[in-house]
Amino acid sequence: MVNIAVMGYGTVGSGVVEVINTNGDIINQRAGDDINIKYVLDLRDFPGDPVQEKIVHNVDEIINDPEIRIVVEVMGGIEPAYTFVKKCLEAGKSVVTSNKALVAKHGAELLSIARERELNFLFEASVGGGIPIIRALNSSLTADKIEEITGILNGTTNYMLSKMFYEGADYDEVLKEAQDNGFAERNPEADVEGYDACRKIAILSSLISGQQVDFEDIYTEGITKITKEDMLYAKELGMTIKLLASSKRHGDHLHAIVAPALLRKGHPLYSVDGVFNAVFVHGNVLGDAMFYGSGAGKLPTASAVVADVVDAAKHLHRNIMTMWKSEKLELLPIEDTVRTFLVRMSGNAEARRGEVEKLFGDVQIIQVDGLDGEFGFVTAEMTEGEYAQKAAEAEGILHMIRIEE
């Protein structure tokens, strides 16, 4: 029997208990031993809930119990999660977490403690919920140099952008609806400003580069300025707009960014709609691959957590996770990255063509039916720095959206 403790009895924590109860037989068979939840740590009591008898309020009960081999951390947030997880590892227990903030901030250190003690620190559920992207990078795509990883890593914003695209709704309207349906939080900042996606791409970037990528270094732009007019331009171009979190190799450098981007029909991420998440990977020998699934939700996330518990139980004395060095990776400055841009400009296209071409050279002018008094154009490839310089000289730019190759 392998005794485990679950720290946090919120949505994911109760999902973990539910998954282990529902699929116990096959989980035990695959783990090669019976998984037993001995403790659930929470500040609250849950009278009437079968879990009540396992509830403990003090983490030391878990840390000091040598019977506990694996600890599941699903509390979220940096503290006290970080302190608890570190103590558990130091006490010889493997740790499984769904906590992206913790992994993005302290992953290198916690992985290294686990490695030194022949334990495991696993975090499949921290990126893409039920999508097994971490394990794919760790143990499947091992013959490849990963040259690009681009994901739709936030379900709330993808739900909102899908609604805006298909129904022509505007941002505020869609946000309100998403909040009413429980797809967005009352304080939606972490999602709509891209902070959630940013932490996730930081984790993936650290994994593929083998070095710590600080999320604070990643240029991050949310979807709050995306309008229904932008979606009309996207349609005119045969594209859609997605919040992409992306990490690409340029020589020895990595370039990471979170921002809304125009995506062409035919790109594997184009048709990822609603609350679903997906991760596109390009390997130098594998070519293109894509992983798709529920990026959040109680049971999909719990499924990933429990799969990590199974792996930890199968490898109680053997470290299986690739680690990354705590030495920080310098990202390519955003000014030096190259791409094309869709620019929306006020005024009459014909009247202003000369002005535009003087700054941006030969461009493709886009006129959307029903949008009077403005026009759009797609620039040639240039660096973000060049674009910023030109944009500063131009007058009447309404909005700029990056185009994903």
Next chain:
Amino acid sequence: MVNIAVMGYGTVGSGVVEVINTNGDIINQRAGDDINIKYVLDLRDFPGDPVQEKIVHNVDEIINDPEIRIVVEVMGGIEPAYTFVKKCLEAGKSVVTSNKALVAKHGAELLSIARERELNFLFEASVGGGIPIIRALNSSLTADKIEEITGILNGTTNYMLSKMFYEGADYDEVLKEAQDNGFAERNPEADVEGYDACRKIAILSSLISGQQVDFEDIYTEGITKITKEDMLYAKELGMTIKLLASSKRHGDHLHAIVAPALLRKGHPLYSVDGVFNAVFVHGNVLGDAMFYGSGAGKLPTASAVVADVVDAAKHLHRNIMTMWKSEKLELLPIEDTVRTFLVRMSGNAEARRGEVEKLFGDVQIIQVDGLDGEFGFVTAEMTEGEYAQKAAEAEGILHMIRIEE
């Protein structure tokens, strides 16, 4: 150093050598040891090729060399591959293969020999080329009861059906073009009749059920009867037609089938076009997930083979693969499976409505612009047995295509 031998220097075999040469540094780092190709087994010589000095013509040189720890079998076909692989395992070497025919036929036995000897028999590349679906089922989706696995597992037929759908081309035309482009073989039977997809879904079915699923037991229908008219009906219904290889749980039973099917827009497999493959999985707690990538091709397949070599090298004395029992699983007879059907019928819809409704009850009649003298209808849900009975009584049925829920 871990010495390996590659059996077969054809497309995949030369790809394996190329991948190890190209990405040697990162591969060795991930394997935790240097991977060295000591022998390449082939009947031919390759004068001038750097591999020539490693060429051996007799498998015994590999089997009898205790330095060889891992053997890569990429010859294809059942014999002599089966005899060679079995001897290698019995001689204490782990085996990695891309050979779907071998795995579908002898997987249970070879897995069991590997398990007894604490070796590994790995076959990621046998299904879906570069898509890491085997490892996902083996070590990622371990918290789930897999209730459905449905794949587009053959690139040739998917390329052809995509062309027919988007360009309105007919079967013969598209087959010829695919042959001219090298996407289809001169003798295309294994692809277009569904035999290739059938072996792959047999492997996936064995993995998710834990028992041998014989590919001979799987109802298999190819794409040779799909016409451009069928595609027009698909478009009228807002659907497309894909060759689906599918395995679904019904209570204790598994129902497996390979057949062209109508697939609704919005299904994750709908937009998988061209030579790409994809596997859709539904788990009882995970929900929907999808894996997408190059299903064939020299380098993507070699990438999967080499990832297995890395895993075998990391686990030289530890069996890591779930096995399935050689005891055969009885599939649900096709007659008892339930679905809806698109039926194309000759004649005038209004004139024949009574006749159709007498047999099939209330149906949705579909009339396609430009297709005179015929009409279509979608049946209610019924078993294949019921459908066959009704179809035998009906006159003038031009074609029937199953609809995927």
